[in-house]
Every structure is written in C-alpha cells, then in structure tokens.
Amino acid sequence: MDYERQPYRRCGRSGLLLPAVSLGLWHNFGGGKSLDSQRAIFNKALDLGITHFDIADRYGPPFGAAEATFNRLLPRSLRDEVVVTTKGSNPMWDGPYGKGNSRKHLLATLDRSLARLGLDFVDIFYLHRDDEETPLEEQVATLDYMVRTGRTLYVGVSNFSPERTAQAARLLRELGTPLLIHQPSYSLLNRKIEHGLLGVLEQEGVGCVVYSPLAQGLLTDRYLDGIPADSRAAEARFLTPDRVTPEVLAFVRSLSELAASRGQTVAQLSLAWALRDPRVTSVLVGASSPEQLEANVAAVDRLDFTDDELAAIDRAAKE
Ligand code: NDP
DSSP states (O other), X not given: OOTTSSOEEEOTTSSOEEESEEEEOSSSSSTTSOHHHHHHHHHHHHHTTOOEEEOOTTOSSSTTHHHHHHHHHSOGGGGGGOEEEEEXXXXXXXXXXXXXXXXXXXXXXXXXXXXXXXXXXXXXXXESSOOTTSOHHHHHHHHHHXXXXXXXXXXXXXXXXXXXXXXHHHHHHHHTOOEEEEEOBOBTTBOGGGTTHHHXXXXXXXXXXXXXXXXXXXXXXXXXXXXXXXXHHHHTSSSOGGGSOHHHHHHHHHHHHHHHHTTOOHHHXXXXXXXXXXXXXXXEEOOSSHHHHHHHHGGGGOOOOOHHHHHHHHHHHHO
16 A cells, blocks of 8 residues: 555544545446455555545445455555445335335345445444435434444545535534535536535535446546447446537647646546535545556646636536
8 A cells, every 4th residue: 555645634623634535336346246356446446545446335236346356455454544335325125124224224234234344333324315205314413323333443424415414414413423424426517516515525524435436437538439339438327428519629629738738648637626615525536447547647747727627627627
C-alpha cells in the first residue's frame, strides 16, 4: 500500500479520512470475470493507496457476487488498513421482506452481506436509496442499531434528496449516531447536487463520496471512435448505446483540448474537477483494468483549477 500516492481527505466533520480516489465494485467483480483479472485490479488499487472499497449487497451479477469476490481478494492482514462498505434497500429476494428500508429487511440483508464478505463488521453501511413507505424514524433507528450491535462502524445514505438527508442527519444526531456520508451521483454530465445537496452536507458536517464521476465511462476517450466491444455501453446493461450521443462526444472533444493543456486526459480532468469542491471527499470510480485505475488516480497530480479553466468547462457544458 503506497500511502504517499494520493491525498486522504476528511469525511465531513468526522474522524475518518478517505482517499481522494476510491474504487467501486459495481461492475467487474461479479461472475463472468476471472478472479485473476479482479485480483489485478484490486492489487493495483492497494498499490495506489486506495483504502476505500465500495460494495453493495446486489453488486454482481449474480447478487452478492462482488461481496464474495472481495472476501477472496482481501488479505485478512489488511483488514484494518481498508474501509469496506456495503448497502441495502434494493430488492434481494422474493417477498415483502426482501427489499426496502424496513428494519426487517435491512438487518437481514446486512447479515447476509457480512457472511458473504467473511467479516464481523463493515466500516460503512448505507441505505442504498430512500424508502418513502418506511418511516424515516424506523430507517435511522435501524442504522443506529447496526452501529450499536457492532455490525458497522459508520452509517451513510445514498440517493437521498437534500430535504430527507437533512432530516435523517437530525434524527441520527438525536440517537447519537452521526450521519457520516452521503453517496450521490456527480459528474460533469450530472451536476444536480450543486443545487441543494452539497449545501446540506456542508451544514450538517456530512462527507460526500460521489459515484459515476466519469458518467460510467462517457467522460473518457473510450467512445470517441465508436463503441468498443469490451465497453460498458456495448454490454448495454446499465449504460445503453443511445447515451453515447453526438452532444456527449462533442463535449468530450471540447474537454480534450483543455485537459491536454493541463497535461491531463479527459478522465483525469473530470475526476479533478469533481474533487475541486472541498465538500466532495472522494470520487468513486469503476475500472475494468488496472491501467484505467492507475490513469484515474493520476488525476490527483493536478487538482488545482484556474477560474478561467472552470469558466471554460462551464461554457463547454452549455454548448
Ligand atoms: P465511473 O463513472 O468511474 O465509470 C467506470 C467505467 O468507466 C469503467 O468501468 C470503464 O468502463 C470506464 N473507465 C474508467 N476509467 C477509465 C479510463 N481511465 N479510460 C477509459 N475508460 C475508463 O464509475 P461507475 O459508474 O463504475 O461507478 C463507480 C462506483 O460507484 C460503483 O462501482 C459503485 O461502487 C458506485 N455506484 C453507486 C451507486 C449508488 O446508487 N449508490 C450507483 C452507481 C455506482 P469500461 O467497462 O467500458 O472499460
């Protein structure tokens, strides 16, 4: 583990530091990929000082597979050098208790996650999404209970609105279990959190780890000459080819020049851009190869932006 390779940033007003670039296991860690290729990405992450691995009960395919893979990849001697997360809420099994944010489902799904991970506890457990049909009081009381029973050290929410995040933070504070972190989507192609959520997180002292900062690969040079057969858009499960539009490609081309003038690729510029805001603790990237991960972590070599550069990016986004 090279702890000099990248900065570790404070997660909100907590005691926890997270690497500027974290690795997510949504793709590439399920069945259908060889353990060797998964090990190569995981070991590269460790080399690059990535101490934070983002997982969820559903990540695979099949559901649960990414947790089982992580169990095989993590040497137990490194358990205290990494932050391991999982999430619950999305449908996992049949029937009324197989999904949602009821206490009944959440405790069961976390216990199944811990069994697959081969761990006594995770470092962060997230509500993967809000569940308007379950009282927020029940949702947060379950998070508090998970901490008190030693199943997780910290708790977070993902995909919650600014208003519900503020409410959850207040309720959790009353219970004595602070809301550590929020996990929203954020990239140059999706700037919604700038209009409300980031302000709430700052006010509440909650950290922010942003997912899909490369818009699943759109904000890279991957699609400039068509859709490669081994790309996520070709797989067409979560990123469909119709999202590779002429407008997106024109935006990426216009960013390329600016990136080159900074000595960066479009991917590196996009990650550095997301990290320019101190309220963003970490960017959560995916990678289908060790080379992609290495290139992405190199974004931290140039995190500063001039006002002119930021204005040029905003102009390009509006064109
Ligand atoms: P990214 O936006 O970083 O997309 C990753 C994909 O982009 C890679 O799989 C690869 O695609 C391509 N890519 C990455 N680096 C490069 C590069 N340097 N050059 C060219 N292409 C590159 O993030 P993800 O969408 O994968 O999300 C990251 C993590 O966020 C997930 O693993 C998960 O942990 C979390 N997440 C959470 C969600 C939530 O609801 N809480 C929802 C979605 C994600 P290819 O396979 O084509 O090579």
